[in-house]
């Protein structure tokens with residue numbers, strides 16, 4: 001087998017194929033530029049192929065990265081959904097706690113003797129139950145859930161503000177009520193038995209005829225401590241005809257108490273006294289048949305039965 005090119009003057013080259021001595025020689029005439037063009041074509045093909053290969057690899061990488069990204073986004077999304085549900089539950093719980101606070105406040109009011117009916121119209125409005133229906137409906141739409149939480153938080157802010165106002169106004173009322181309860185005569189001035197009650201009774205001196213007894217008598221040895229029956233101010237401490245050594249306390253709210261026939265006075269006019277503070281000692285001074293404490297209560301200057309103000 002032999003190959004040969006025979007140059008010609010023109011722009012063509014002849015390719016001759018000589019198989020052997022007996023066979024016919026085959027010659028192919030080709031343009032001179034063809035081998036160059038073929039080399040260029042092969043080079044171009046190589047470039048295009050390698051570029052395509054590169055692009056394909058790059059796309060594969062991108063696809064792989066995207067898959068990873070989607071996978072991590074799915075994890076984040078799942079975690080966010082969990083967080084949203086937790087927030088929803090938290091807001092529901094806070095709403096419930098706010099309602100519990102109002103109930104607790106009502107209980108405090110009840111304990112100190114403030115009835116709900118005495119609360120203002122505004123307060124009643126504020127104690128309205130909180131609507132949580134919208135929150136209880138769980139939605140798969142995250143955006144909708146977030147909006148629900150936003151609405152709920154706005155409601156919570158409003159509720160917190162009104163609750164604060166309610167607590168402030170209730171606190172003022174409670175303080176006033178506690179001050180009244182402390183001032184109100186409500187304990188026994190001595191821990192001894194009652195020997196004479198309030199009202200009409202037989203004259204203790206003559207044992208004949210009847211007289212009005214304006215207070216309660218308690219038996220007691222001379223020197224037995226006498227306690228103030230409520231917080232107040234001493235408006236009299238000294239001698240009065242009939243009562244002997246007497247202490248009179250003003251408790252405010254139109255209430256005064258009187259402690260008569262004492263052997264000793266331990267407070268002076270103007271002194272502030274606390275409930276259960278010892279103010280005098282039992283004696284038998286004034287119009288008295290024997291050692292005892294004479295105790296009176298007045299409301300707006302009028303005598304009232306002190307038994308109404310004992311241990312309540």
Ligand SMILES: [Zn+2]
Nearest residue numbers: 215216217294
């Ligand atoms: Zn008496």
